[in-house]
Amino acid sequence: MQDTLSKTDVLKGGEFLISDTPGPESTFIPEEMNEEQLMIRDTVRDFLNTEILPHIDRIEAQEEGLAPQLLEKMAELGLLGSHMPEEYGGMQLDTNTNTMICDVFGPAAAFTVSYAAHTGIGMLPILYFGDESQKATYLPRLINGELKAAYCLTEPSSGSDALAAKTRADLSEDGNHYVINGQKMWISNAGFADIFIVFAQIDGDKFTGFIVERDSEGLTLGAEEKKLGIKGSSTRQVFFENVKVPKENVLGEIGKGHLIAFNALNIGRFKLCALCVGGAKKSAETAVQYANERIQFKQPIANFGAIKHKLGEQAIQIFAAESAMYRVSHLLQEKNKALMAEGMTFAEAKRQAAEEYAIECALLKVLGSEVLDYVVDETVQVHGGMGYSEEGTAARAYRDARINRIYEGTNEINRMLSIDMLFRRALKGNLDIVGPAWEVQKELASMPSFDQPEGAYAAEKKAIKEFKKAVLMTAGAAAKMQMDGELNLKEEQEIIMNVSDMLLDTLTAESMLMRVEKLAGMDSKEQPQEIYDAMLKVFMTDATARIHKKGTDALVSFAEGDLLRTMLMGLKRFTKYTPTNVKKARRMIADRMIEANGYCF
Structure with a gap:
């Protein structure tokens, strides 16, 4: 094994396996948040408690216009651009603070999907791979909430095997447009998105990204999917029938769309872990409160050893996942700072930092989603029959959690x-x-x-x-x-x-x-x-x-x-x-x- 690293050294991605345990000073823990971070945490928590949780039933019913309105309210607080450069209207907050924002926002039920799809896989491809014109055109309006984003990768015949996509993009005769034909499915935010990050094959075999605007002729939507959980999120198929996209809207290099897809997913997996950890904390709180209220055999069920086992194990798994999450968050942050000190742009540094820790991000996606699944399952069990009723929140949390082991790459992948x-x-x-x-x-x-x-x-x-x-x-x-x-x-x-x-x-x-x-x-x-x-x-x-x-x-x-x-x-x-x-x-x-x-x- 390598010697323990000094305080100024930063582990490379995957290097934790071959190094001695670093000292505690080389990690970040949520207990040491500074005053500014605590103020931001309180702002996010207030928004969650006043704008989201009281309106969960309206969100679940997909009340028309509600999700876009909530995203716009988040934009007013700067929360859609907390991870974006100041030059485009973002707050450019550090990674640990952005991790905390996702953590606090975890209990937002299906609305977390609308938020994550917009700020993550909807915006990051443009930040990472867009040219200056594309960034200047779209990022400010995505940050201020004027535009909403969606990400179109999955097709009926290509899920985990994304490069097997059949959607085509052919150059028009005049050479000014690409004409897209094909079908995408399971597209979050599709019902209200203004722009779509779309992947298609140029010449049948050059997997390429595009920025496609909603009002493009030939772009149509399927009906809202009827899902097991996250019912409050918009999920539709997107159809492209001779959709003309200006060649200026090619995102990144032709034939290099896989780099866009994979790099967007790296940080998406990490943020999914943070949202899952935050959701697990809320679910555990629900379990404790019910255990204290529910009287059986003349005493609260919280007094019983079998229930204490569940509550204690919920806490242990959440605490463990949160510890790993903030450790990797700090590694991402330190790598980002080091790359910028070497002269990289904000966008390039963030992309390379996420790529450096792609191993850890993949592992954390598994960890966060499976901890959440354990917690919501035991919360239902603590509630007994009431946990199976839709009157409370336990059943909805149980259904909502299940998707996390599937999207952003299945846990098996x-x-x-x-x-x-x-x-x-x-x-x-x-x-x-x-x-x-x-x-x-x-x-x-x-x-x-x-x-x-x-x-x-x-x-x-x-x-x-x-x-x-x-x-x-x-x-x-x-x-x-x-x-x-x-x-x-x-x-x-x-x-x-x-x-x-x-x-x-x-x-x-x-x-x-x-x-x-x-x-x-x-x-x-x-x-x-x-x-x-x-x-x-x-x-x-x-x-x-x-x-x-x-x-x-x-x-x-x-x-x-x-x-x-x-x-x-x-x-x-x-x-x-x-x-x-x-x-x-x-x-x-x-x-x-x-x-x-x-x-x-």
Whole structure:
């Protein structure tokens, strides 16, 4: 493993796997927000509580004109351009502040889709790849709410395989326009969008992006989709029948549309995690409040151990995801600052920072969406029969959450992408995975050390270092067998997903440790340190078991004989952690929530 980085160093994307745990000073935690960030947080929270939550039923019914009006009100507060350059009317806030805005806005139900589609995949392609004329024409009006944006990528026959799109764009005879023909589906904001970011094949095989205006002749919409959840968001098919688009509206380079799609999705995945974490906090609050109110057997159900287990675990998973989210947010922010210091434009720096941490963004998308799914499911369970009723919010949150594991790339795709990108960076020499993996292989032949770790959080630091060895051993062995021609990982997706889960638990555990250690050095915090320590210990206990299980599943899928026995022994060595009284810890955490009558971490 590499030595712990100094305070001024910034990890490269994926480098967390081969570096010792950085010191807590190298991360950002929400408990250290400054006065300006807290003021912005309160502004967003006030908007959520006055303009969104009281009107959820109207939003759910897709009351005509309501979503655009709400976006315009957000624009008045600067919230549609908080991540945009000042030169186009944006606020140009730092990444941590923008992460916090999404976090606070997470409980906005289906309206989060309208907001995220407009500010993310609707605006970022123009920021990242638009020429100066396109930026000057569209970004100011997208930032001030005059225009609303949508993103047209998916087609009936191309979802995850986006480059298989059949929509065509052919140059007109006079050479002044491209004529687009085709069909897009599942397009968020389609019902009220003024501009569409559209992907089409020029000459049948040059995947290219376009900016298409709503009033273009030949552009029509299908009916609103009837969906399982996020019913308050507009989702329609978009049809293009000989739609003439000025050649000046080609976005980026011809044939390079995949760069637009992938780069927009990198930061979109990260922001989706933030929205999910914010939504999970609200759902957990709903669960606690109901548990305090509901009387059974002459006492609140919050008194029962089975309910405390659910509440405590909700808090642990939310806290863990939030820790990883703000850690990666800070990495994005520091990389962005460094690139701008080197002379890059704001837009280019933001794009390259997101690309640098594409592995982490993919992992966080999985983490945030699956934590939210766990939380909303247990909130329904805490409510019992009332959770199944549409009278409360539990059922709607349960339905709304399900889409997050599907869009912005399915969680299966994101798991496989994370490992694919890791291997690609290793092959290009951007990350030295081979050296550390070889050191782990040599360690398997040596006697294990029986020295006990000493110092604050020494057991956790040692365990996380061993987690990394488990990932390197498993991934390295699979990669070697592929290079030897004994394994084709493209056909062994289960192995890739096993390794991705191990990698995700490692990133999350390390991020959580850094946050808890930083909290230990702070005089002022919301809860006693023993609460944060308890959350860390429970997560570490469960992560240890998960990594051992996923590692075992992967290894027995491709190894056998002495090699398998050796690696299973190594895996057992690398997945040890001091047993924790998880029942006591979860109850302690739940009791804090019950006393606060909400999520209080």
